[in-house]
Amino acid sequence: MFKGKDEIIASEFRSYSLHNFKTIPQIQKLNPELIKNIEVVGNVLPFKVNNYVIDELIDWNNIPEDPIYVLTFPQKEMLLPHHYKLIEDLLDKGASREEIKNAANEIRHQLNPHPAGQLEHNVPKLDDQRLKGMQHKYRETVLFFPSQGQTCHAYCTFCFRWPQFVGMNEFKFAMKESELLVKYLKENPEATDVLFTGGDPLVMKTKLLSAYIDALLSGDIPNLKTIRIGTKALAYWPYRFLTDNDAKELLDLFKKVSDSGIHLAIMAHFNHPKELDTEAVKIATAELRKTGAQIRTQSPVLKHINDSPDVWAEMWRKQVDLGMIPYYMFVARDTGAQDYFAVPLVRAWEIFRGAYQKVSGVCRTVRGPSMSCTPGKVQILGVGEIGEQKVLTMRMIQGRNPDWAARPFFAEYDEKAIWLDELKPAFGQEKFFFEDELAQIFRESISTEESENLE
Ligand SMILES: *Cc1c(COP(=O)(O)O)cnc(C)c1O
Ligand code: SF4
Numbered sequence: 328m329f330k331g332k333d334e335i336i337a338s339e340f341r342s343y344s345l346h347n348f349k350t351i352p353q354i355q356k357l358n359p360e361l362i363k364n365i366e367v368v369g370n371v372l373p374f375k376v377n378n379y380v381i382d383e384l385i386d387w388n389n390i391p392e393d394p395i396y397v398l399t400f401p402q403k404e405m406l407l408p409h410h411y412k413l414i415e416d417l418l419d420k421g422a423s424r425e426e427i428k429n430a431a432n433e434i435r436h437q438l439n440p441h442p443a444g445q446l447e448h449n450v451p452k453l454d455d456q457r458l459k460g461m462q463h464k465y466r467e468t469v470l471f472f473p474s475q476g477q478t479c480h481a482y483c484t485f486c487f488r489w490p491q492f493v494g495m496n497e498f499k500f501a502m503k504e505s506e507l508l509v510k511y512l513k514e515n516p517e518a519t520d521v522l523f524t525g526g527d528p529l530v531m532k533t534k535l536l537s538a539y540i541d542a543l544l545s546g547d548i549p550n551l552k553t554i555r556i557g558t559k560a561l562a563y564w565p566y567r568f569l570t571d572n573d574a575k576e577l578l579d580l581f582k583k584v585s586d587s588g589i590h591l592a593i594m595a596h597f598n599h600p601k602e603l604d605t606e607a608v609k610i611a612t613a614e615l616r617k618t619g620a621q622i623r624t625q626s627p628v629l630k631h632i633n634d635s636p637d638v639w640a641e642m643w644r645k646q647v648d649l650g651m652i653p654y655y656m657f658v659a660r661d662t663g664a665q666d667y668f669a670v671p672l673v674r675a676w677e678i679f680r681g682a683y684q685k686v687s688g689v690c691r692t693v694r695g696p697s698m699s700c701t702p703g704k705v706q707i708l709g710v711g712e713i714g715e716q717k718v719l720t721m722r723m724i725q726g727r728n729p730d731w732a733a734r735p736f737f738a739e740y741d742e743k744a745i746w747l748d749e750l751k752p753a754f755g756q757e758k759f760f761f762e763d764e765l766a767q768i769f770r771e772s773i774s775t776e777e778s779e780n781l782e
Contacts, residue, residue: 332610337570340480341378345369348376353387361391367414368401371431372664375482376400379564383605394599394632399481402631405664410434439661448701448772453511461511465703465725468520468555471508475535476528480564483598485629485659485668488526505539509546516550522594524557533573537580544587554584555592561622562595562602565611578618585619593622595651599633603645612649623654628675628696629668636681643682643690656695658707661746669745672696672719676707694724700747702761703727710740718753723761727768731761 343351348365365374376399384395391402403411413434417427449470451463462470477491512518521543528536543551560567568574584591593615597603615622624646628634633642643653658675659668670678675696683691698705703726711720717740723731736759738750752759 332569332614335566335569335607335610338379338566338607340564340566340571342375342480343377343381344373344375348374351376351381353381353385356387357390363415364403365401367411367418368403368405370414370418370427371406371410371434372401372484373482373486374399374401374484375479377481377564379566379607380481383607384601386601395601397631398483398485398598398629401484402667405484405667406434407666410437438664448769451511451515453507453514458507458511461508463515463518464727466517466729468522469508469512469515469518470522470524471539472524472526473505473528473531473536473539476523476531477526478530479525479527479559480530480567481559483559483596484664485627485632491526505542508539509542509548512543512546512548512551519550520553520555521551522555522557527558527560527563528556529558529560529567529577533576533580536577540580540584544584544589551589553590553592555594557594557596559596561593561608561611561615562597565605565607568611568614569607578614581615581618581620591618591620593620594654595622595624596626597624597642597646598626598629600638600642600645603642603649609649612651616650622651624651625655625657627657627659627668628670628678629659630670631668634670634674634678636678636685639678639682640685640690643686643693647690653690653693655697656693658696658698658746660699665745671743671745672698672707672750673710673740673742673744676709679707680709697724698747701727702747702759702765703731705747708735713737713753716740716753719750726761728761728764734760736760 345366348354348369349362354362354365368374380395380399385399386393386395390396406414413430414427417430449462449464451458451461451469460472460474462472464470508521512521523536523539540554543554566574568578571577581591602608612622626633626642628639633639639656646653656675656679658672659665659670679696683693694706696707698707702723704724706722706724708720708722711718719738719740720735721738722733722735724733726732726734737753738759739753741750744750
């Protein structure tokens with residue numbers, strides 16, 4: 328058994344990024360080439376770590392392969408060689424900050440900063456006003472981006488939310504008023520879930536978070552059944568629940584939600600079993616569970632970090648041992664350093680299947696591998712043979728049209744494809760079943776936006 332909560336020694340949050348990472352003692356011992364890689368790539372992709380990640384998660388005897396090091400520190404191969412060279416040359420010749428920033432922005436714009444039509448198509452409306460701090464793609468669940476929760480305790484190098492961390496402000500979904508959220512939920516009674524997301528909403532002080540949550544609890548919204556909070560705090564800063572000066576208030580807030588009869592789901596991001604090993608994460612998990620919250624876990628499959636069945640089986644098993652519920656395995660999004668992390672769909676399915684076979688039913692609550700793409704969440708069910716033909720079988724877990732959910736469909740076998748748009752429908756079909764309707768949905772949303780612009 329592990330220690331009690333009271334034996335945990337308070338740890339003070341220290342954050343490192345491009346401007347001060349060279350002061351990290353462990354970094355000073357690294358090979359200068361690795362330090363340079365961090366500097367060059369860190370000028371383009373966002374980069375932030377903290378003392379917990381450095382002191383308790385990364386194994387500094389295993390650099391550069393250590394999965395948590397790759398997860399948090401920029402690696403040379405995350406940029407295309409010519410992009411790397413461009414920034415390297417600018418740094419070498421002592422270019423101005425302005426010059427470096429312009430070059431970095433140029434590169435960022437080539438990295439598909441907003442995949443899956445997130446910006447245009449999922450922003451809901453209230454009385455004809457677009458609610459920029461929300462997304463509503465699937466009928467039951469409204470995503471809410473509290474404006475003060477758009478950062479994290481550390482940044483993942485694979486993250487698709489990177490545009491909002493590097494000051495590309497036009498991409499920042501932000502909204503101050505929880506009032507609008509309450510109003511929107513009341514007017515959309517089919518929505519049962521609110522998912523607080525970011526960034527990481529648990530970087531917010533408890534006081535701020537409780538302002539949002541209290542608005543929901545006291546909002547008299549009979550359709551609201553579940554409050555979900557998407558967070559990586561258990562992996563990147565478990566002291567958020569233990570020794571931060573408002574940790575107790577946070578746990579009290581969670582208990583208040585559970586006691587009110589609303590299901591509180593912590594959607595916890597874990598990318599590697601190492602993140603489940605420290606005393607701090609174990610005790611934080613136990614404390615969280617005492618509040619009545621359920622912890623559900625998710626992660627993408629990532630090359631260099633977790634692209635093996637053993638790693639996933641170990642991760643699910645450890646999660647269940649701690650009382651968490653494995654929920655999603657995702658395919659890495661087509662954005663940012665995707666080339667570096669990409670795992671082909673067929674390989675992702677092999678990893679899923681390999682891991683699934685190694686664990687008992689209590690771990691098999693997980694669904695995946697799942698791609699969050701424009702029409703919906705698409706699960707790769709596997710490779711099958713129909714007659715003489717090898718096909719990829721898929722199914723929609725969530726659809727932009729709810730009627731698409733749980734519909735199986737087929738694509739030609741393609742070992743290299745890493746995203747839905749690279750797949751061809753099987754059996755000589757011209758389109759996947761959802762394509763016409765999706766185009767129709769988009770035509771409608773664009774034509775209403777255009778007519779608004781005319782007003
Ligand atoms: C995944 C996701 C949800 C939640 O889906 P569940 O299957 O209910 O967990 C909601 N909105 C968006 C945009 C999502 O990608
Ligand atoms: S914690 Fe989540 S939102 Fe933050 S960088 Fe990692 S994946 Fe992105």
